[in-house]
Amino acid sequence: DAMVIQNPRYQVTQFGKPVTLSCSQTLNHNVMYWYQQKSSQAPKLLFHYYDKDFNNEADTPDNFQSRRPNTSFCFLDIRSPGLGDAAMYLCATSRAGAQETQYFGPGTRLLVL
């Protein structure tokens, strides 16, 4: 089945230690998104790629970076995680823009010690 895959499902890191989360998709969708979701809150968009074009949200901290080396893969890099970065990180894809349905992966739960 076509799907969105995230690895790892759980990630524990230390304060200030860089961490990378990965997302892959078999849907062949053009757009990939990264969201941050904290407990009992709505997902918050961090950035998205439309093909190779990177779109950063204005309020996304510089601490967060992303890479999309090819259509199938997208990475979220957190350069110096703080305690406030502990959250669920969700990857989503859509065929074209956000007016089309976004399909989410299972998420990566990040814990910062």
Added chain:
Amino acid sequence: EDQVTQSPEALRLQEGESSSLNCSYTVSGLRGLFWYRQDPGKGPEFLFTLYSAGEEKEKERLKATLTKKESFLHITAPKPEDSATYLCAVHSSNTGKLIFGQGTTLQVKP
């Protein structure tokens, strides 16, 4: 300002007790309203997309409807496995992004 409000925040039902969840929106240029189901510790699972007022979609015990101001997710004869958080999101042509509501957490007791 684009806004999506879901009510109630939490809903407890007995198995078989039908009810509706509400999603009210104010957005310039609606280009799609989306319903998702999210289980604890998992990513949102797509349920429905609605594009125009009057549109309805059904899947098993769920039925989504859309007006110019709000959407309802009707749950008929719910079962305990329907327990989850239901998220509503609206695409805004103003920002080009999905605007999410805070969700309704549904608990269905046997």
